[in-house]
Amino acid sequence: MSDCLFCKIAAGDIPSSKVYEDDSYVAFNDIAPQAPTHILVIPRRHIAGISDMADDDSALVGGLFSVAKKVCAQKGITDYRLVINNGAGAGQSVFHLHLHILAGREMGWPPG
């Protein structure tokens, strides 16, 4: 989508601190980290959020978790939290699906 921030990051039109990329996914450091490690994993293809997934997007969405596992393994991170905010009321502020990887500090429960 032409006016989507994360589509522009995936395309390289807006700079980001990338930690991983392949044909389908990009992972980059969050610009306002909420933990010592805070990485976002996105599909290159624009999906606004989990509510906007089609049934045949299951593999693409599942792949976000595979990338998260790979990135954490490469960094030697064993304990981490994965978060997807869906909808503004749940804290979603960028409407291009993304998986947060948070690590490097104690994680409280329930999350705020």
Ligand code: AMP
């Ligand atoms: P959410 O609130 O779940 O939609 O998460 C959006 C995340 O994108 C937030 O954690 C922001 O800090 C992060 N963010 C916004 N703009 C950028 C950017 N240009 N580069 C990296 N992360 C960003």
